[in-house]
Each structure stands twice: as structure tokens, then as C-alpha cells.
Amino acid sequence: MYESINIEIENIDHLGIIAGIVDEVGIVEIVNQKLPSYPIRLHIISCGWEI
Structure with a gap:
């Protein structure tokens, strides 16, 4: 019924x-x-912050 999902966690x-x-x-x-x-x-934030 439900598929299992593999989640990968990375340190950022x-x-x-x-x-x-x-x-x-x-x-x-x-x-x-x-x-x-x-x-x-x-936009609430500038284009520079979006990038």
C-alpha cells in the first residue's frame, strides 16, 4: 500500500x-x-539574496 522512501541526510x-x-x-x-x-x-527579498 505504501512505498518506503529512502532519505539521505547530509551535513551542511x-x-x-x-x-x-x-x-x-x-x-x-x-x-x-x-x-x-x-x-x-x-519580491520580499532582493534578487541578490535569492541567488
């Missing part, structure tokens, strides 16, 4: 390091400068 501790580098380099600001801004913002 390195994401904090990556987030720190992204912040230090200013990647979010660079992306926000390069992408067009729209007169009506439909």
Missing part, C-alpha cells in the same frame, strides 16, 4: 562559511546592481 555546516564569503565579497550587492530593478517590487 560549510554553508555558514560560504555565506560569510558571499557577504565579505559583496556578491549580493553586485547582483543587485547588475539585474534590472522593477518599478513594482513583487
Whole structure:
């Protein structure tokens, strides 16, 4: 009746390091400068943060 599901769990501790580098380099600001801004913002967060 029910199928068993295999779940794989991975440790993602390195994401904090990556987030720190992204912040230090200013990647979010660079992306926000390069992408067009729209007169009506439909997003709660910027395109740079989405990436």
C-alpha cells in the first residue's frame, strides 16, 4: 500500500562559511546592481539574496 522512501541526510555546516564569503565579497550587492530593478517590487527579498 505504501512505498518506503529512502532519505539521505547530509551535513551542511560549510554553508555558514560560504555565506560569510558571499557577504565579505559583496556578491549580493553586485547582483543587485547588475539585474534590472522593477518599478513594482513583487519580491520580499532582493534578487541578490535569492541567488
